[in-house]
Amino acid sequence: MTDDVNNDQSSDNKEQIKNERHKKKSQKQKEKVDAGIAKATEERGIVIVITGNGKGKSTSGFGTVARAVGHGYKAAVVQFIKGQWDCGERNLLQQNGVPFAVMGTGFTWETQDRAADMAAAEEVWAEAKKFLADPQYHVVLLDELTYMLGYDYLNSEEVLDAIRNRPAEQSVVVTGRGAIKPLRDLADTISEIKDEKHAYRAGIKARKGVDW
Amino acid sequence: MTDDVNNDQSSDNKEQIKNERHKKKSQKQKEKVDAGIAKATEERGIVIVITGNGKGKSTSGFGTVARAVGHGYKAAVVQFIKGQWDCGERNLLQQNGVPFAVMGTGFTWETQDRAADMAAAEEVWAEAKKFLADPQYHVVLLDELTYMLGYDYLNSEEVLDAIRNRPAEQSVVVTGRGAIKPLRDLADTISEIKDEKHAYRAGIKARKGVDW
Numbered sequence: 001m002t003d004d005v006n007n008d009q010s011s012d013n014k015e016q017i018k019n020e021r022h023k024k025k026s027q028k029q030k031e032k033v034d035a036g037i038a039k040a041t042e043e044r045g046i047v048i049v050i051t052g053n054g055k056g057k058s059t060s061g062f063g064t065v066a067r068a069v070g071h072g073y074k075a076a077v078v079q080f081i082k083g084q085w086d087c088g089e090r091n092l093l094q095q096n097g098v099p100f101a102v103m104g105t106g107f108t109w110e111t112q113d114r115a116a117d118m119a120a121a122e123e124v125w126a127e128a129k130k131f132l133a134d135p136q137y138h139v140v141l142l143d144e145l146t147y148m149l150g151y152d153y154l155n156s157e158e159v160l161d162a163i164r165n166r167p168a169e170q171s172v173v174v175t176g177r178g179a180i181k182p183l184r185d186l187a188d189t190i191s192e193i194k195d196e197k198h199a200y201r202a203g204i205k206a207r208k209g210v211d212w
Numbered sequence: 213m214t215d216d217v218n219n220d221q222s223s224d225n226k227e228q229i230k231n232e233r234h235k236k237k238s239q240k241q242k243e244k245v246d247a248g249i250a251k252a253t254e255e256r257g258i259v260i261v262i263t264g265n266g267k268g269k270s271t272s273g274f275g276t277v278a279r280a281v282g283h284g285y286k287a288a289v290v291q292f293i294k295g296q297w298d299c300g301e302r303n304l305l306q307q308n309g310v311p312f313a314v315m316g317t318g319f320t321w322e323t324q325d326r327a328a329d330m331a332a333a334e335e336v337w338a339e340a341k342k343f344l345a346d347p348q349y350h351v352v353l354l355d356e357l358t359y360m361l362g363y364d365y366l367n368s369e370e371v372l373d374a375i376r377n378r379p380a381e382q383s384v385v386v387t388g389r390g391a392i393k394p395l396r397d398l399a400d401t402i403s404e405i406k407d408e409k410h411a412y413r414a415g416i417k418a419r420k421g422v423d424w
Contacts, residue, residue, distance in 0.1 A: 056403045059274075189267055
C-alpha cells in the first residue's frame, strides 16, 4: 500500500518534471518565433518555387490557390504540360471561380514534337502574361513552368521579367522539377521536394483523386 | 543573297537536327514511362507522408483533398496544432462539403501546457479515428500529425494501427516535420521538403492567402 502510494507520487513527480521541462522549452521556442515575427516586417507579394523530384509540387501549388480563394482573394492558374488530363483540382477550383489557362498538348514525351510543343507553350504563356499584369490576382500559379524554361520552350528572360514586374501585392507560385538558376535567384521561397519513397515504384497504380 | 540563303538553310538544318534529337529523347522517355506504368498494377489506397522543414507540406495535403473533391470523392481533414487559425483552405473546402476536425489548442509553444495539449490531441484523434474507419472517405488528411507522434502526445502504435487498418480504398496524407521512423516504414510515398530559401528569413511578413 505504502509502495503504491510512493509509486504514484514518484510517477506524478516525473510527470510534473516533464511538464515543467516542456513549458521551459516551449517558452524558448515562443521567444524565438516571436523574435522572428518581429523582424519580418516587409509586406509584399512573393515568388515561391516548389521544385525537386518528389511528389507534392503541383498539389502544394493548388493548395495555395485554395487558401487564397478561401480568404476571398482572386487567384489564377496556368497549367503547362499536364493540361489536358482530367484533373480534380481544376474541376473544384473552376467551380469556385478560378480562371485556368491550359496548354494545348499533353506531356512532351507523349507528343514527341518539339515545334508543336513550343507553339503550345507560347500560346498559354500569352495567357499567363495577362494574369501576371493584372493586380486583381492575389496568387498566380504557374504549374510546371520549370520545364518550359529548362527545355528552352519559352524565353526565360521574358518569363522572369514578367514575374519580376508583376503587381506588388501579387504572389506567384512556380512548380516543376529542375528550376533553373535565374528562377531560383528571383524566388523569395524555394522548397526542394525530395522523393524518398514512391508508391509507384512499389508497383501501385496511380490513383484518381490522389495522383491526378 | 546566296549567303543569306545558305545561312537560312543551315539554321533550318540545325532546327531539324534539334527536333529529331528531341523526338528520339522523348521516345526513350515515353518507353521508360510506359514500362513503369505497365509494372504498376496494384490498386489500393496509399499512405503519403509529406515531411521536412520546407514550406509546402500542408498546402500539398490540402491540394490533394481539393483533387479528390474535384473528382466527386468524399474527403475529410483533421488539423492538429494549427487548428484555430483563420485558414483559407478550410473555408473553401468546408464550403465544398469537406468535414473538418480541428484541435482545440493553438501552437504548442503558444500554450506551453503539455497536459492541456495532450487532452486536446486525444480529443481530435477520436474524430480522426472515425474518418479512418469510414470507407466513404477516399482521402483523409491528417495535417501536422507528425508532431503528435514526435512529442508523444498520442500513442503512436494506436495511431499507426488505425492508419494500417483503414478501408482498402482509402488514402491517407500525413503532414508535418520530423516524421518518426515507424510512420515512414508504413508510408507508400514519402516526400521530404527541404527549405532552401524562405521569404520570412529575408524579413518578409507572413501573408494572408499565401502563408495561411
